[in-house]
Amino acid sequence: xxxxxxxxxxxxxxxxxxxxxxxxxxxxxxxxxxxxxxxxxxxxxxxxxxxxxxxxxxxxxxxxxxxxxxxxxxxxxxxxxxxxxxxxxxxxxxxxxxxxxxxxxxxxxxxxxxxxxxxxxxxxxxxxxxxxxxxxxxxxxxxxxxxxxxxxxxxxxxxxxxxxxxxxxxxxxxxxxxxxxxxxxxxxxxxxxxxxxxxxxxxxxxxxxxxxxxxxxxxxxxxxxxxxxxxxxxxxxxxxxxxxxxxxxxxxxxxxxxxxxxxxxxxxxxxxxxxxxxxxxxxxxxxxxxxxxxxxxxxxx
Amino acid sequence: xxxxxxxxxxxxxxxxxxxxxxxxxxxxxxxxxxxxxxxxxxxxxxxxxxxxxxxxxxxxxxxxxxxxxxxxxxxxxxxxxxxxxxxxxxxxxxxxxxxxxxxxxxxxxxxxxxxxxxxxxxxxxxxxxxxxxxxxxxxxxxxxxxxxxxxxxxxxxxxxxxxxxxxxxxxxxxxxxxxxxxxxxxxxxxxxxxxxxxxxxxxxxxxxxxxxxxxxxxxxxxxxxxxxxxxxxxxxxxxxxxxxxxxxxxxxxxxxxxxxxxxxxxxxxxxxxxxxxxxxxxxxxxxxxxxxxxxxxxxxxxxxxxxxxxxxxxxxxxxxxxxxxxxxxxxxxxxxxxxxxxxxxxxxxxxxxxxxxxxxxxxxxxxxxxxxxxxxxxxxxxxxxxxxxxxxxxxxxxxxxxxxxxxxxxxxxxxxxxxxxxxxxxxxxxxxxxxxxxxxxxxxxxxxxxxxxxxxxxxxxxxxxxxxxxxxxxxxxxxxxxxxxxxxxxxxxxxxxxxxxxxxxxxxxxxxxxxxxxxxxxxxxxxxxxxxxxxxxxxxxxxxxxxxxxxxxxxxxxxxxxxxxxxxxxxxxxxxxxxxxxxxxxxxxxxxxxxxxxxxxxxxxxxxxxxxxxxxxxxxxxxxxxxxxxxxxxxxxxxxxxxxxxxxxxxxxxxxxxxx
Numbered sequence: 001x002x003x004x005x006x007x008x009x010x011x012x013x014x015x016x017x018x019x020x021x022x023x024x025x026x027x028x029x030x031x032x033x034x035x036x037x038x039x040x041x042x043x044x045x046x047x048x049x050x051x052x053x054x055x056x057x058x059x060x061x062x063x064x065x066x067x068x069x070x071x072x073x074x075x076x077x078x079x080x081x082x083x084x085x086x087x088x089x090x091x092x093x094x095x096x097x098x099x100x101x102x103x104x105x106x107x108x109x110x111x112x113x114x115x116x117x118x119x120x121x122x123x124x125x126x127x128x129x130x131x132x133x134x135x136x137x138x139x140x141x142x143x144x145x146x147x148x149x150x151x152x153x154x155x156x157x158x159x160x161x162x163x164x165x166x167x168x169x170x171x172x173x174x175x176x177x178x179x180x181x182x183x184x185x186x187x188x189x190x191x192x193x194x195x196x197x198x199x200x201x202x203x204x205x206x207x208x209x210x211x212x213x214x215x216x217x218x219x220x221x222x223x224x225x226x227x228x229x230x231x232x233x234x235x236x237x238x239x240x241x242x243x244x245x246x247x248x249x250x251x252x253x254x255x256x257x258x259x260x261x262x263x264x265x266x267x268x269x270x271x272x273x274x275x276x277x278x279x280x281x282x283x284x285x286x287x288x289x290x291x292x293x294x295x296x297x298x299x300x301x
Numbered sequence: 302x303x304x305x306x307x308x309x310x311x312x313x314x315x316x317x318x319x320x321x322x323x324x325x326x327x328x329x330x331x332x333x334x335x336x337x338x339x340x341x342x343x344x345x346x347x348x349x350x351x352x353x354x355x356x357x358x359x360x361x362x363x364x365x366x367x368x369x370x371x372x373x374x375x376x377x378x379x380x381x382x383x384x385x386x387x388x389x390x391x392x393x394x395x396x397x398x399x400x401x402x403x404x405x406x407x408x409x410x411x412x413x414x415x416x417x418x419x420x421x422x423x424x425x426x427x428x429x430x431x432x433x434x435x436x437x438x439x440x441x442x443x444x445x446x447x448x449x450x451x452x453x454x455x456x457x458x459x460x461x462x463x464x465x466x467x468x469x470x471x472x473x474x475x476x477x478x479x480x481x482x483x484x485x486x487x488x489x490x491x492x493x494x495x496x497x498x499x500x501x502x503x504x505x506x507x508x509x510x511x512x513x514x515x516x517x518x519x520x521x522x523x524x525x526x527x528x529x530x531x532x533x534x535x536x537x538x539x540x541x542x543x544x545x546x547x548x549x550x551x552x553x554x555x556x557x558x559x560x561x562x563x564x565x566x567x568x569x570x571x572x573x574x575x576x577x578x579x580x581x582x583x584x585x586x587x588x589x590x591x592x593x594x595x596x597x598x599x600x601x602x603x604x605x606x607x608x609x610x611x612x613x614x615x616x617x618x619x620x621x622x623x624x625x626x627x628x629x630x631x632x633x634x635x636x637x638x639x640x641x642x643x644x645x646x647x648x649x650x651x652x653x654x655x656x657x658x659x660x661x662x663x664x665x666x667x668x669x670x671x672x673x674x675x676x677x678x679x680x681x682x683x684x685x686x687x688x689x690x691x692x693x694x695x696x697x698x699x700x701x702x703x704x705x706x707x708x709x710x711x712x713x714x715x716x717x718x719x720x721x722x723x724x725x726x727x728x729x730x731x732x733x734x735x736x737x738x739x740x741x742x743x744x745x746x747x748x749x750x751x752x753x754x755x756x757x758x759x760x761x762x763x764x765x766x767x768x769x770x771x772x773x774x775x776x777x778x779x780x781x782x783x784x785x786x787x788x789x790x791x792x793x794x795x796x797x798x799x800x801x802x803x804x805x806x807x808x809x810x811x812x813x814x815x816x817x818x819x820x821x822x823x824x825x826x827x828x829x830x831x832x833x834x835x836x837x838x839x840x841x842x843x844x845x846x847x848x849x850x851x852x853x854x855x856x857x858x859x860x861x862x863x864x865x866x867x868x869x870x871x872x873x874x875x876x877x878x879x880x881x882x883x884x885x886x887x888x889x890x891x892x893x894x895x896x897x898x899x900x901x902x903x904x905x906x907x908x909x910x911x912x913x914x915x916x917x918x919x920x921x922x923x924x925x926x927x928x929x930x931x932x933x934x935x936x937x938x939x940x941x942x943x944x945x946x947x948x949x950x951x952x953x954x955x956x957x958x959x960x961x
């Protein structure tokens with residue numbers, strides 16, 4: 001339950017911090033921290049316009065996307081404190097649940113019979129296909145290291161008792177941060193602020209969503225962001241500290257993470273579209289490094 | 302029950318004599334008789350340790366009896382289920398053909414369908430070598446007749462002959478396998494194979510059987526008949542062929558694997574690698590297709606690959622003595638048989654609905670069907686989600702079992718097994734991702750958006766009778782997703798009898814717990830979706846909801862041509878996997894001097910590179926050089942008379958030199 005509360009708190013300020021940091025680095029004052037959520041609440045109250053060529057798939061797409069992300073949030077533990085759902089191999093179900101949401105959001109994009117949204121749908125399917133291996137390689141590496149296969153047990157048994165483990169934690173944290181960026185469609189793979197439909201990935205898929213549905217999608221994306229950053233925070237926070245210290249570190253880490261993304265996005269241009277596949281595959285390659293570190297560490301060679 | 306079974310098969314010849322409108326109902330009743338008798342035996346075998354049913358018929362090798370253990374019983378239940386759905390579906394699907402086709406063809410088709418069903422039942426319950434081979438041959442022959450139902454088209458007939466030839470290659474390999482075992486042990490049966498394995502080297506004989514059964518199952522590189530035969534056959538036949546008939550190959554492999562004694566490491570690696578290659582290449586080739594049924598056929602190869610992966614890690618588990626890896630791998634493979642049978646026949650039946658309504662399965666000219674064919678679309682969507690292994694449906698459960706097997710083993714694996722484990726995991730993940738890519742394409746392009754063809758047919762939903770099997774299949778798909786521990790337990794029961802191992806209760810508890818949680822989460826997922834939909838409906842009722850044209854970047858005169866096409870959707874992947882496929886664009890570019898260019902055509906085609914390199918290159922070699930032997934065929938009788946003399950001289954020489 002603790003993890004859920006922390007995810008909830010973090011997702012309140014997370015999107016705001018990114019926006020604020022981006023504004024500050026470009027010399028503007030920027031909106032308040034809670035502005036992204038005000039926008040979403042306003043959307044929840046608004047009416048909707050549906051494309052004439054869309055069908056019931058479009059109507060249920062956003063809802064299922066939202067539900068799948070919310071259910072996935074129930075899998076995330078905060079170190080050794082329990083997640084709501086925890087069983088052996090639960091990260092497989094976690095990834096496949098996110099797959100359900102993705103499937104439906106891609107279909108809703110294809111449902112409106114627009115050229116742009118087809119493009120976005122295709123890119124989303126392609127990039128998520130390429131990033132998925134990184135997630136699985138990383139968690140099976142951690143499973144190899146700790147001997148357990150559920151989120152909760154993995155994080156509860158990540159002991160940083162020697163220097164190898166610090167290497168493992170660093171690589172895992174880095175890989176997860178990259179996965180976060182790809183999964184939530186941020187730079188350098190996708191730019192949420194781009195104004196040109198041809199270069200969008202996630203944004204172009206939701207062009208025809210409005211009102212309640214758009215609010216659901218935006219909420220889900222914000223929550224998804226925090227889900228993944230919580231996972232990487234779990235890799236980085238040392239176990240030896242007291243609970244309140246860890247909660248403190250968690251909240252600060254999340255702020256840093258959000259600020260880091262804002263900073264990074266202020267100074268980095270997006271990749272060329274054709275470079276994205278290589279960039280995403282390189283994340284899997286780094287995750288493979290983790291496997292070899294663990295094989296060496298466990299004296300398997 | 303024995304009389305019922307025999308009666309149903311014997312009386313089937315009467316279908317030829319009946320008037321046209323009676324043929325289908327009588328056939329349905331005969332199917333039901335077969336199903337009733339064998340299902341009863343199967344359930345009996347499941348609850349007890351097995352059943353032996355003498356058929357009351359004797360041949361030269363003794364009385365024929367059905368030996369049904371749990372593995373056979375499991376496959377019998379799958380066969381009965383899918384054949385029932387198939388014959389129910391055929392009722393609607395064949396209606397337009399009833400007036401077009403001559404009575405004898407209709408009878409032959411229905412008769413073959415019944416006998417395909419019967420032959421598959423016999424394959425699963427024959428242990429004697431000759432009886433097994435006979436049943437196997439019957440299965441191939443009757444499925445050949447079913448494939449060439451539309452044999453007036455030359456391409457269909459050609460495909461059918463290709464199919465028949467490949468099946469006989471498989472038959473020959475299986476026969477050679479049995480004969481080798483018989484030669485050593487004097488026992489032409491699975492028992493003989495078992496005693497051969499306990500005394501001789503296992504790998505060569507296993508590979509012969511694996512190749513023979515693998516042709517039926519469609520493992521790459523033995524798959525080339527599959528993407529041809531499935532699109533050519535009528536949909537109820539492709540549903541049954543893809544749903545259960547290719548599983549007979551898997552059944553055979555399971556039977557042989559259960560008898561293996563040594564050389565498990567090498568065999569496991571071979572099966573695993575072939576599984577991974579089949580899985581990945583199957584789904585990559587599927588993404589490149591325009592033809593909906595061909596796409597589904599390639600997906601059969603992919604799913605056979607997943608079964609192969611489960612089987613492979615199961616064998617490896619036995620080799621390294623890890624109970625968890627063995628049980629989870631094999632049970633994942635077993636359960637995936639049922640899962641694939643359910644969603645693949647569902648998908649083929651719905652693809653058949655599309656063909657029935659629009660007379661095409663080419664995705665380039667489909668689109669927007671969801672508006673007129675609501676129920677078909679829902680059924681296809683559920684099948685698509687299930688085949689992509691997405692919860693809350695059944696595909697996830699079997700893939701999850703295979704995942705858990707690998708994840709269980711990884712912490713204790715040595716170096717090579719770690720790499721094997723990670724490789725398999727990577728294969729499964731990529732297959733999962735590619736499946737999502739493929740089925741968003743298949744569903745999105747054929748059912749969503751607007752029609753991609755200038756000639757707009759008026760399409761309407763198919764008759765209710767053609768939707769009935771879909772309802773049955775969807776019910777079971779959900780059932781497995783929501784009652785996973787029950788099905789997992791049943792698989793362990795089968796394996797306990799088949800392999801004789803007794804897994805520790807700790808392991809079983811852990812897996813049961815994971816499956817139970819998965820099922821709970823699936824239920825919670827459905828509840829959350831429903832609740833959100835209710836809230837959404839409530840909100841929507843209080844605000845203004847309007848409709849308008851799709852955003853076209855300010856351009857409002859767009860039409861269906863603006864949509865993404867199947868080819869463009871597949872293109873980003875195509876660039877990545879280009880070396881693995883033979884991709885061809887057929888078009889003529891504009892000439893500089895062409896001031897008024899005429900209309901041009903452009904089409905793309907992804908040819909199967911593996912088939913070209915492994916099968917066609919040999920065939921081409923043979924077909925280039927074989928005609929040269931035609932020199933001997935001079936047409937002059939004196940030449941022909943001299944050939945026997947040459948033969949006799951050679952024979953004499955060989956005898957003289959003591960060669961023969």
